[in-house]
Amino acid sequence: MSNSDPQITRFRLSDQYQQLKNNFHRHLIQQIEERNLDIDQWDETKIERFVTEQMRRYVVDQRLPVNQRESEALARDARDELMGFGPIQSLVDDDSVNDIVVNGPNNVFVEREGRLYSAPVRFFNDTHVVRVIQRILAPIGRRVDESTPMVDARLADGSRVNAIIPPIALDGPCLSIRKFRKQPLTADDLLRSGTLNQAELDYLRDRVDRRTNLLVVGGTGTGKTTFLNLLSTWISEEERVVTIEDAAELRLNHRHVVRLETRPPNLEGQRAVTARDLVRNALRMRPDRIIVGEVRGDEVLDMLQAMNTGHDGSMTTLHANSCRDAVHRLELLAGFAGYTGSETTFLGQVASAIQLMVHVGRLKSGERRVMAITEVLGSRGNELIMRDLFRYDIETRSHIDCRGDL
Numbered sequence: 001m002s003n004s005d006p007q008i009t010r011f012r013l014s015d016q017y018q019q020l021k022n023n024f025h026r027h028l029i030q031q032i033e034e035r036n037l038d039i040d041q042w043d044e045t046k047i048e049r050f051v052t053e054q055m056r057r058y059v060v061d062q063r064l065p066v067n068q069r070e071s072e073a074l075a076r077d078a079r080d081e082l083m084g085f086g087p088i089q090s091l092v093d094d095d096s097v098n099d100i101v102v103n104g105p106n107n108v109f110v111e112r113e114g115r116l117y118s119a120p121v122r123f124f125n126d127t128h129v130v131r132v133i134q135r136i137l138a139p140i141g142r143r144v145d146e147s148t149p150m151v152d153a154r155l156a157d158g159s160r161v162n163a164i165i166p167p168i169a170l171d172g173p174c175l176s177i178r179k180f181r182k183q184p185l186t187a188d189d190l191l192r193s194g195t196l197n198q199a200e201l202d203y204l205r206d207r208v209d210r211r212t213n214l215l216v217v218g219g220t221g222t223g224k225t226t227f228l229n230l231l232s233t234w235i236s237e238e239e240r241v242v243t244i245e246d247a248a249e250l251r252l253n254h255r256h257v258v259r260l261e262t263r264p265p266n267l268e269g270q271r272a273v274t275a276r277d278l279v280r281n282a283l284r285m286r287p288d289r290i291i292v293g294e295v296r297g298d299e300v301l302d303m304l305q306a307m308n309t310g311h312d313g314s315m316t317t318l319h320a321n322s323c324r325d326a327v328h329r330l331e332l333l334a335g336f337a338g339y340t341g342s343e344t345t346f347l348g349q350v351a352s353a354i355q356l357m358v359h360v361g362r363l364k365s366g367e368r369r370v371m372a373i374t375e376v377l378g379s380r381g382n383e384l385i386m387r388d389l390f391r392y393d394i395e396t397r398s399h400i401d402c403r404g405d406l
């Protein structure tokens with residue numbers, strides 16, 4: 001990809017290029033229709049050869065004022081338009097990109113290593129964005145239109161897609177893609193990037209081994225799921241694990257893993273299968289451990305109960321900005337789930353269910369860090385007694401081992 005060549009990048013962003021690309025695309029479609037070509041049956045190489053050959057002739061016939069590299073860029077983009085996701089195909093193919101966000105035709109951004117960058121691509125107009133959205137959704141049998149202007153879906157490769165179009169989105173169609181990493185981040189990756197240090201890793205690994213009940217807490221996109229995945233890779237092969245998720249993201253290579261996924265209600269609002277249903281069901285499957293991707297509703301009570309009744313080593317994540325905050329969040333969710341007991345009783349239950357919390361965060365620079373590893377020691381009245389074992393110090397940019405402090 002010649003993304004890095006500033007001259008080509010400028011050219012690809014120009015109106016002239018958009019016009020050229022659009023005209024050439026139309027020319028291709030015309031050729032395909034006139035000659036009745038069944039390009040859906042063609043493989044990549046054949047399409048590539050066809051587009052290159054057409055481009056060569058088109059440049060000559062139309063006397064296009066483009067040089068070799070410009071015509072190559074044009075051919076590549078035309079090919080992406082024909083068989084891929086158009087202007088964003090190159091971003092989808094780029095493994096260093098985590099997220100792709102399109103805010104209307106002229107604003108495309110990518111997230112790399114926690115930071116958002118403007119991407120050197122654009123769409124022709126709103127219709128073009130919608131066409132690409134439809135192409136992304138078609139293989140999974142979904143589409144956006146006026147009656148369903150908002151779609152949240154998971155693609156076959158595990159990537160998550162959200163699309164929302166006018167009139168709901170005021171400034172043009174929007175598309176957000178959270179790409180599914182082909183290779184999950186490993187312990188080595190996280191050590192190398194400084195997400196955690198060796199002492200923290202050794203400590204956590206030992207606790208997973210000793211079947212500690214664990215809660216990973218953090219804000220949106222801070223790396224909770226990634227961390228939970230890492231922790232679960234340390235579970236022994238012999239153990240039977242049931243995972244419960246809204247969209248299967250966890251990747252365990254264990255023999256004894258049963259993966260369960262919730263189901264949203266149908267159009268009549270029926271036949272939903274909730275996380276609560278699945279936690280209850282999981283208890284009858286004689287699991288050694290239960291892993292819930294994220295606790296965000298009624299299932300909180302069942303999960304705490306499961307953790308309190310012999311399913312040691314169970315783990316989950318919770319959306320909260322600190323370990324203290326997590327306790328409030330648990331109380332809130334329990335209240336919504338219809339918990340009627342006293343706060344003191346509830347905290348007692350939390351204290352015996354959860355032994356360790358890991359707080360993950362994202363720094364201003366975009367870097368992900370384990371902000372704290374906190375032990376739950378018990379409860380006293382309306383308070384949970386906790387102690388930091390490790391914490392990250394932003395000033396000195398270092399992970400601090402607090403196990404010696406008392």
Ligand SMILES: Nc1ncnc2c1ncn2[C@@H]1O[C@H](COP(=O)(O)OP(=O)(O)OP(=O)(O)O)[C@@H](O)[C@H]1O
Nearest residue numbers: 098190193195219220221222223224225226227368
């Ligand atoms: N430690 C890390 N270092 C680098 N990238 C990371 C790290 N942790 C997560 N990421 C990347 O950040 C993105 C978000 O990660 P993840 O899905 O784990 O976050 P999350 O907190 O579970 O998000 P959500 O709130 O949407 O559930 C992913 O693209 C992931 O690959």
Ligand SMILES: [Mg+2]
Nearest residue numbers: 224225226294
């Ligand atoms: Mg997550």
